[in-house]
Amino acid sequence: MANTLNVSQALKAPGQVFPFSATIEVADADVFGETVRFSPAEATGTLLGAGETVSVRGELRCEAAMACARCLRPVAVPLRVEIDERFSRRTEGAEDDGETRAIVDSCIDLTDCARELLVLELPMRVLCSEDCKGLCPVCGADRNEVSCTCLEDAQSASEGTERPDDEEGRFAGEVTNPFSALKAMINSDEEV
Ligand SMILES: [Zn+2]
Numbered sequence: 621m622a623n624t625l626n627v628s629q630a631l632k633a634p635g636q637v638f639p640f641s642a643t644i645e646v647a648d649a650d651v652f653g654e655t656v657r658f659s660p661a662e663a664t665g666t667l668l669g670a671g672e673t674v675s676v677r678g679e680l681r682c683e684a685a686m687a688c689a690r691c692l693r694p695v696a697v698p699l700r701v702e703i704d705e706r707f708s709r710r711t712e713g714a715e716d717d718g719e720t721r722a723i724v725d726s727c728i729d730l731t732d733c734a735r736e737l738l739v740l741e742l743p744m745r746v747l748c749s750e751d752c753k754g755l756c757p758v759c760g761a762d763r764n765e766v767s768c769t770c771l772e773d774a775q776s777a778s779e780g781t782e783r784p785d786d787e788e789g790r791f792a793g794e795v796t797n798p799f800s801a802l803k804a805m806i807n808s809d810e811e812v
């Protein structure tokens with residue numbers, strides 16, 4: 621089975637730390653209409669058994685492909701997240717809280733936790749470059765490649781009114797990632 625790790629050593633020797641490394645295939649994630657692709661994630665860290673449970677600590681490295689918020693071209697986003705998860709042979713009554721995951725046949729499956737951790741780590745927005753000119757909101761042309769005059773035309777037609785982009789250089793209709801807000805909500809829930 622892919623993405624699983626045999627933890628029988630850690631179960632047999634409680635209190636002893638075992639280093640591990642694994643490559644985890646992470647399925648695409650739909651982030652509100654945008655499909656984010658992940659490269660295989662490299663997980664490294666330690667396993668620590670304590671009777672019926674095994675704690676997994678370490679880190680996960682991977683690269684996500686997200687669309688530039690302005691021109692929608694793919695941008696490679698390096699991700700690095702901490703893993704601190706507990707797996708248990710006894711899961712009755714513990715499955716609802718989502719804090720303890722199951723050990724099945726002395727194996728743990730890192731697929732779900734890796735995907736959850738990586739999705740939460742995705743940035744709000746990415747740009748292919750700081751000075752990406754984006755798509756023209758009028759004709760839809762990639763203004764990095766085509767220099768249309770739609771915006772200039774609109775600006776001179778509405779002299780003295782609001783500029784089409786604000787001081788930060790954001791463009792109308794820019795895509796943002798709502799998961800950072802979600803992450804904030806989850807974190808505040810944990811503190812309750
Ligand atoms: Zn761009």
Ligand SMILES: [Zn+2]
Binds near residue numbers: 756761
């Ligand atoms: Zn245009």
